[in-house]
Amino acid sequence: MSFGLSPLEFRESIRSGKHTGNTSGYCPGYVQGNVVILPRDWASEFLQFCQFNPKPCPLVGMSDVGNPLLPTLGAGLDIRTDLPRYRLFNDGLVTEELPDITDYWRDDLVTFVLGCSFSFEEALTADGLEVRNVIEGVNVPMYRTNIPCRSAGRFSGNMVVSMRPFLAADAIRAIQISTRFPSVHGAPVHFGDPSLIGVEDINSPNFGDSVTIEEGEIPVFWACGVTPQVALEQAKPPFCITHSPGCMLMTDIPNSQLAIF
Amino acid sequence: MSFGLSPLEFRESIRSGKHTGNTSGYCPGYVQGNVVILPRDWASEFLQFCQFNPKPCPLVGMSDVGNPLLPTLGAGLDIRTDLPRYRLFNDGLVTEELPDITDYWRDDLVTFVLGCSFSFEEALTADGLEVRNVIEGVNVPMYRTNIPCRSAGRFSGNMVVSMRPFLAADAIRAIQISTRFPSVHGAPVHFGDPSLIGVEDINSPNFGDSVTIEEGEIPVFWACGVTPQVALEQAKPPFCITHSPGCMLMTDIPNSQLAIF
Numbered sequence: 001m002s003f004g005l006s007p008l009e010f011r012e013s014i015r016s017g018k019h020t021g022n023t024s025g026y027c028p029g030y031v032q033g034n035v036v037i038l039p040r041d042w043a044s045e046f047l048q049f050c051q052f053n054p055k056p057c058p059l060v061g062m063s064d065v066g067n068p069l070l071p072t073l074g075a076g077l078d079i080r081t082d083l084p085r086y087r088l089f090n091d092g093l094v095t096e097e098l099p100d101i102t103d104y105w106r107d108d109l110v111t112f113v114l115g116c117s118f119s120f121e122e123a124l125t126a127d128g129l130e131v132r133n134v135i136e137g138v139n140v141p142m143y144r145t146n147i148p149c150r151s152a153g154r155f156s157g158n159m160v161v162s163m164r165p166f167l168a169a170d171a172i173r174a175i176q177i178s179t180r181f182p183s184v185h186g187a188p189v190h191f192g193d194p195s196l197i198g199v200e201d202i203n204s205p206n207f208g209d210s211v212t213i214e215e216g217e218i219p220v221f222w223a224c225g226v227t228p229q230v231a232l233e234q235a236k237p238p239f240c241i242t243h244s245p246g247c248m249l250m251t252d253i254p255n256s257q258l259a260i261f
Numbered sequence: 262m263s264f265g266l267s268p269l270e271f272r273e274s275i276r277s278g279k280h281t282g283n284t285s286g287y288c289p290g291y292v293q294g295n296v297v298i299l300p301r302d303w304a305s306e307f308l309q310f311c312q313f314n315p316k317p318c319p320l321v322g323m324s325d326v327g328n329p330l331l332p333t334l335g336a337g338l339d340i341r342t343d344l345p346r347y348r349l350f351n352d353g354l355v356t357e358e359l360p361d362i363t364d365y366w367r368d369d370l371v372t373f374v375l376g377c378s379f380s381f382e383e384a385l386t387a388d389g390l391e392v393r394n395v396i397e398g399v400n401v402p403m404y405r406t407n408i409p410c411r412s413a414g415r416f417s418g419n420m421v422v423s424m425r426p427f428l429a430a431d432a433i434r435a436i437q438i439s440t441r442f443p444s445v446h447g448a449p450v451h452f453g454d455p456s457l458i459g460v461e462d463i464n465s466p467n468f469g470d471s472v473t474i475e476e477g478e479i480p481v482f483w484a485c486g487v488t489p490q491v492a493l494e495q496a497k498p499p500f501c502i503t504h505s506p507g508c509m510l511m512t513d514i515p516n517s518q519l520a521i522f
Contacts, residue, residue, distance in 0.1 A: 168451045175436045176448060187437060190429045192453065192479055218453055261522045 007250045008075050011082045014250075020084050020099060022246035028122065031184075031255055032248035033060055033073070033113035034225040035083060036232065037101075037241040040065050043110035045153030049231060050112065052150035056159050056227030058183045060253070061113035068105055070113065073251040079111045085244035092236030101241055109241075115184035116225055116248055117162060119255045123177050129170050132211040139246070140164065141205035142224050146198030147189065149227065154235040160207070160226040161189060161197070165217040174220060183258045190221040197221065207245075268511045269336050272343045275511075281345050281360060283507035289383065292445075292516055293509035294321055294334070294374035295486040296344060297493065298362075298502040301326050304371035306414030310492060311373065313411035317420050317488030319444045321514070322374035329366055331374065334512040340372045346505035353497030362502055370502075376445035377486055377509055378423060380516045384438050390431050393472040400507070401425065402466035403485050407459030408450065410488065415496040421468070421487040422450060422458070426478040435481060444519045451482040458482065 005013060007030045013019040023032055038046050043065070050057040061073045068080045080102045088096040088104065117140065121131050133140040140162045147159040166174055171191060179187040194202045202219055203210050207226055213219060232240055243249065266274060268291045274280040284293055299307050304326070311318040322334045329341045341363045349357040349365065378401065382392050394401040401423045408420040427435055432452060440448040455463045463480055464471050468487055474480060493501055504510065 168453050168457065172436055172448055172450075172452070175433055176440050179437050179440075187433055189433075191433070192429050193477070196429065196477055216454070216457055 007252045010250050011074060011077065014084050015078070015081045017099065023084065023248045023250055024118065024246060027250055029254055029256075031060065031251045031253040031258060032116050032118050033251060034116050034228070035079065035243040035249050036112040036114065036228055037079065037109050038112070038237060039106070039239055040108040040110055042154070042235075042237045042240070045155055046112065046228075048152035049149070049155035049228070050114070052152050053159075053227070054182070055186055055189060055223035056149065056225065058115040058185060059112060060115045060183050060258070061251075063111040065110055066107040068111070070111060073113060073249070073253065075252060077251070079249070080105050083243050083247055083249055085247040087242050087244050089232065089237070089240040089242070091238055092233045097244055104241065113249055113251070114225055114228065115258070117185055117222065118248070119184040119258060120178045120181045122255055123181065124174055127173065127177055129166065129174055132165055133209070136211055138211060139208035141210050142207035142226055143194070143199045143221075144206045144230070149231065155231045157227070157231040157234050158198075159189070160224045160230055161221040162208070162224040163202070163205070163219045163221050165211065165213040165219050167217055171218055171220050178222065180259045180261060182260060185223045185225070188220045188222050191218050194219060268513045271511050272335060272338065275345050276339070276342045278360065284345065284509045284511055285379065285507060288511055290515055290517075292321065292512045292514040292519060293377050293379050294512060295377050295489070296340065296504040296510050297373040297375065297489060298340065298370050299373070299498060300367070300500055301369040301371055303415070303496075303498045303501075306416055307373065309413035310410070310416035310489070311375070313413050314420075314488070315443070316447055316450060316484035317410065317486065319376040319446060320373060321376045321444050321519070322512075324372035326371055327368040329372070331372060334374060334510070334514065336513060338512070340510070341366050344504050344508055344510055346508040348503050348505050350493065350498070350501040350503070352499055353494045358505055365502065374510055374512070375486055375489065376519070378446055378483065379509070380445040380519060381439045381442045383516055384442065385435055388434065388438055390427065390435055393426055394470070397472055399472060400469035402471050403468035403487055404455070404460045404482075405467045405491070410492065416492045418488070418492040418495050419459075420450070421485045421491055422482040423469070423485040424463070424466070424480045424482050426472065426474040426480050428478055432479055432481050439483065441520045441522060443521060446484045446486070449481045449483050452479050455480060
């Protein structure tokens with residue numbers, strides 16, 4: 001078990017091959033990140049895409065060109081070895097899953113780290129709210145919407161959203177709490193009637209698992225970190241690396257540092 | 262016309278009998294308040310009721326016993342003369358409406374000033390949101406709910422709410438903005454299905470006027486300053502004075518000073 005480790009110890013346990021699975025529930029209180037690694041000639045357009053679409057693509061860190069270290073995110077953090085599992089993309093398609101990308105590192109690669117909803121889910125739970133996907137032990141349900149992202153060069157696409165059901169009073173509290181965390185998707189983008197954002201069947205998510213929606217509860221939708229992945233699949237850069245779903249980058253940044261007030 | 266006056270000038274125009282009508286739209290940018298004046302032997306229970314129920318009864322000021330001046334709310338502010346219209350209550354019933362209460366002032370009276378939704382409506386409008394009752398030029402619709410207030414001595418009753426309809430994305434923004442203003446009712450207490458808070462017919466408000474709810478819009482409910490008035494009617498103090506609806510106390514406090522961040 002790797003529970004109780006510091007983020008540094010947890011990354012070392014991943015680097016040494018001891019921890020190989022997903023990262024949910026580890027190092028509570030610390031920011032975990034989505035990772036996108038792109039060649040330099042795609043990086044500036046992707047950066048612009050993130051700047052244009054901060055709710056689905058909230059940047060919490062970015063490396064120098066060719067540098068695999070991200071010292072502002074973690075002591076000794078080496079992006080080539082510190083994720084449990086990576087996905088290699090060629091022309092927008094996953095061609096390989098692997099636990100180490102040292103052999104694929106290149107001098108022109110740029111790493112982007114995007115905030116992840118684990119941070120605000122922790123804040124919701126700490127406030128006494130019931131986060132259904134956490135309670136039911138499943139992945140959060142995610143849906144493709146008809147909400148267009150603002151295009152940047154070759155990157156475009158519609159927003160993907162995650163959904164958590166709440167009673168209205170709890171939804172209001174969840175809006176207040178997640179508003180404090182703009183670096184991890186911030187406030188919801190929609191609630192209520194799913195069809196208004198192009199979601200036809202709330203019980204059939206496009207990604208993740210479906211969760212129970214109780215009588216009187218309202219589905220609340222947040223911009224989701226799968227959005228950039230969909231944009232990548234559409235843009236089809238010849239080469240690209242991401243984390244595997246659920247196998248996030250563990251940083252040394254306390255979640256509370258992302259709170260803006 | 263009294264538009265363009267400072268709060269001090271506006272109060273002088275009321276005091277001299279020049280301005281006699283309601284105060285909506287005057288001195289934009291300044292806090293207007295609900296007023297409740299009670300004898301000392303009822304005041305501490307009413308203060309406790311406000312403390313127990315800060316969303317419907319947000320206290321922005323309180324006088325010393327017997328002192329008609331409220332210098333922290335306005336230069337030279339005299340509560341006996343500075344409202345356009347007052348209501349006298351005897352045993353919970355309105356017995357008189359009048360423009361000056363100097364003849365009724367007593368050494369045991371305590372004045373309470375409670376925040377009013379004009380302040381957050383101004384912030385919503387400034388942010389580009391359409392406040393339906395403002396657009397339609399009517400009073401905001403208000404409803405009795407089944408949400409109980411916490412009782413304090415002889416004061417009790419259910420919460421009264423005001424309703425403003427918004428599309429979901431605008432409702433989220435409205436929640437964020439009104440959260441910044443806890444002294445003027447703060448965040449909503451409910452949205453969506455009115456029956457969940459005991460409101461049977463959204464088109465038949467108990468106070469104020471009904472407003473249009475467009476396709477796709479969600480009714481959003483805020484705690485309302487009529488709540489203390491209902492509690493007063495039920496508690497039936499032998500003597501009590503309030504403002505007349507719409508004829509609020511104009512203060513020297515900028516709305517922005519009520520924002521907590």
